[in-house]
Ligand code: FE
């Protein structure tokens with residue numbers, strides 16, 4: 189086991205030997221991944237074991253990951269499951285009556301991975317919709333719907349996807365997912381803050397988290413399961429595949445690699461917590477086996493494509509980042525913010541991204557990531573600017589390198605998708621956003637939160653001053669919702685959908701503002 193972890197810890201952004209040993213000393217509480225305790229036995233369940241429904245994700249042109257998790261008691265540690273592996277089976281079909289089954293098999297769900305099931309359904313037709321379901325112990329799961337992507341050399345005419353983030357359980361109902369499902373996207377990007385780690389009652393009173401701030405593997409498991417019992421969230425997962433990535437709250441607010449936001453937490457302690465959090469994340473999400481965590485490391489950044497129409501780069505700006513400069517405050521772009529050693533991506537992810545951006549065949553190159561890339565001065569009074577050090581301004585040199593790379597290699601139609609800050613923004617990105625005379629090289633659409641922050645507001649105080657100080661910004665508001673994107677070879681349309689009520693059922697989701705970018709010119713105009 190030591191060898192296994194030791195090699196896992198050699199990853200870029202990995203640990204010194206001293207740190208590894210102090211981390212390893214804490215290890216006995218980490219269960220062994222992939223180890224199955226005994227052979228599978230037939231079981232019957234006291235309640236529906238498919239209490240969290242089904243999900244699918246990370247599709248390519250001929251395969252997709254199908255997910256479920258067995259838990260008759262999802263809100264209890266252990267999920268109400270026995271302490272031995274359990275067998276079941278799965279099917280994927282062309283029709284929802286399962287008359288034309290095109291793939292099937294058995295699975296063994298084990299306690300080591302929280303009885304989660306990740307099936308790679310392969311050999312599928314490209315650009316095709318499918319239905320799937322699971323069975324175990326005489327019970328049947330709900331039926332999910334998923335799809336494959338077009339072949340890499342195909343020239344699809346259109347693509348529709350949703351962009352969502354930040355779904356604080358205590359601060360609102362996930363009603364907006366009802367409209368998202370009606371919008372019928374091909375897939376969903378979730379950009380992080382899928383859960384929040386805080387103790388019950390810390391965030392709001394629409395609903396209540398279970399337990400104290402989460403730290404152990406059981407804590408994280410119960411928190412994810414609580415969120416996934418939400419029927420609107422379940423229905424959206426069952427409606428189409430998702431590409432998910434995390435931000436900070438999947439582990440701890442504003443953590444950076446192995447550095448906690450709080451003082452007095454050692455890197456070894458944070459890595460132990462991170463290992464728990466990453467394992468629970470893997471267990472809950474429809475991710476490929478390549479994302480199976482190894483201790484506190486997990487490969488989450490990855491690529492996808494929709495024929496030649498769009499290439500997706502799903503990024504991880506938490507696991508490898510250097511510590512936020514200026515004590516993670518809001519500061520001017522001072523020496524600490526401009527330090528060329530600051531990195532959100534880490535060297536390996538940056539190399540990977542730069543390489544594939546340079547050679548991308550995609551008409552649109554979509555960076556699905558977490559924190560705002562535009563250099564936005566958040567102050568509306570006084571002479572001193574204030575940029576968020578947790579976002580790309582705190583890593584301004586790497587940001588500049590990325591935008592220069594996009595410019596110099598003529599990367600086709602780069603669009604940055606962002607979550608994190610519980611507000612809507614549409615930004616034109618330049619190598620230096622403080623110089624509006626420079627050409628725009630990319631476009632950024634920041635989605636607001638689904639619920640975090642509670643009912644928002646359409647009116648932003650001093651918006652005119654904010655926009656005068658930040659010519660890169662073309663739209664900003666603070667309502668709740670998501671973005672629905674329609675992409676064709678000629679245009680990228682971002683429709684900012686907002687919901688009028690999230691603290692009570694019955695909220696209505698409508699279009700607040702719609703923007704278009706034309707291929708070849710990364711400028712934002714009203715649709
Ligand atoms: Fe958030």
Ligand code: CA
Pocket residue numbers: 381435436437608609
């Ligand atoms: Ca965040």
